[in-house]
Amino acid sequence: MKISDIIPLIEAVNETPDADTGKEILCGYTCDLLSWVMAHGQEGMAWVTVQTHMNVIAVAVLSDMACVILPEDIRMEKESLQKAADEGMCVLRSPLSGYEICGRLHGAGIPDKD
Amino acid sequence: MSTLLHAEYPVEAEDYTRAGEASADIKRKLKQLGVSAQVLRRVAVASYEVELNLVIHSMGGTLTLEVSPERVRLISADRGPGIPNVELAMREGWSTANETARSLGFGAGMGLPNMKRNADEFAIESEVGRGTTIRMGFLLA
Numbered sequence: 001m002k003i004s005d006i007i008p009l010i011e012a013v014n015e016t017p018d019a020d021t022g023k024e025i026l027c028g029y030t031c032d033l034l035s036w037v038m039a040h041g042q043e044g045m046a047w048v049t050v051q052t053h054m055n056v057i058a059v060a061v062l063s064d065m066a067c068v069i070l071p072e073d074i075r076m077e078k079e080s081l082q083k084a085a086d087e088g089m090c091v092l093r094s095p096l097s098g099y100e101i102c103g104r105l106h107g108a109g110i111p112d113k114d
Numbered sequence: 115m116s117t118l119l120h121a122e123y124p125v126e127a128e129d130y131t132r133a134g135e136a137s138a139d140i141k142r143k144l145k146q147l148g149v150s151a152q153v154l155r156r157v158a159v160a161s162y163e164v165e166l167n168l169v170i171h172s173m174g175g176t177l178t179l180e181v182s183p184e185r186v187r188l189i190s191a192d193r194g195p196g197i198p199n200v201e202l203a204m205r206e207g208w209s210t211a212n213e214t215a216r217s218l219g220f221g222a223g224m225g226l227p228n229m230k231r232n233a234d235e236f237a238i239e240s241e242v243g244r245g246t247t248i249r250m251g252f253l254l255a
Contacts, residue, residue: 034219058134
């Protein structure tokens with residue numbers, strides 16, 4: 001399943017229009033503790049988090065994730081979105097809760113991390 | 115042992131906005147050298163953890179990258195304050211991160227154990243009042 005497939009599924013807005021939404025999503029994850037995510041991040045991961053500062057993008061890029069998903073219409077800082085655009089990381093914003101987002105992704109066949 | 119690449123990155127204490135820039139550059143350079151994706155990811159995770167440690171815990175320091183045909187080496191050397199109990203600091207879940215770090219989602223006490231897990235070689239030396247040096251190696255062959 002590609003990023004472009006999950007956008008309608010989780011009713012999301014793509015906050016990084018120039019990012020490649022053809023990237024394949026290999027697994028899903030949710031956690032707001034960045035040190036924890038660094039230990040468990042994986043390639044192709046769709047990561048749901050309420051954190052919006054610049055380090056979120058650094059963690060996603062360094063772990064080769066597919067995209068970052070902000071739940072409950074949380075807005076990411078402009079600087080973070082700029083960094084995401086610079087690094088080619090896709091950031092989605094969804095009105096749904098993290099629980100509902102993960103439920104829909106899992107239901108659509110996106111597995112847990114290894 | 116010939117050196118293919120040598121780069122040094124100064125890292126400032128408490129500079130959260132630039133945290134990760136050194137690691138991103140290290141990852142880019144190694145990718146250009148053709149380092150495999152599997153090793154690249156382990157180096158990226160470990161370098162980000164050590165860079166964050168410099169930002170969160172140190173009084174500033176330098177992250178050094180050295181690449182030879184055999185291995186990637188990362189060396190982090192800071193100006194203090196030093197770790198009083200390295201054994202305790204290595205324990206998963208132990209953290210002395212301040213409120214700022216914790217509010218950003220750091221300070222889970224995963225940094226040092228995560229570095230050790232991702233590196234093939236790991237050594238830490240610390241002296242209170244002088245500083246901490248962490249050496250990591252990632253085998254390429």
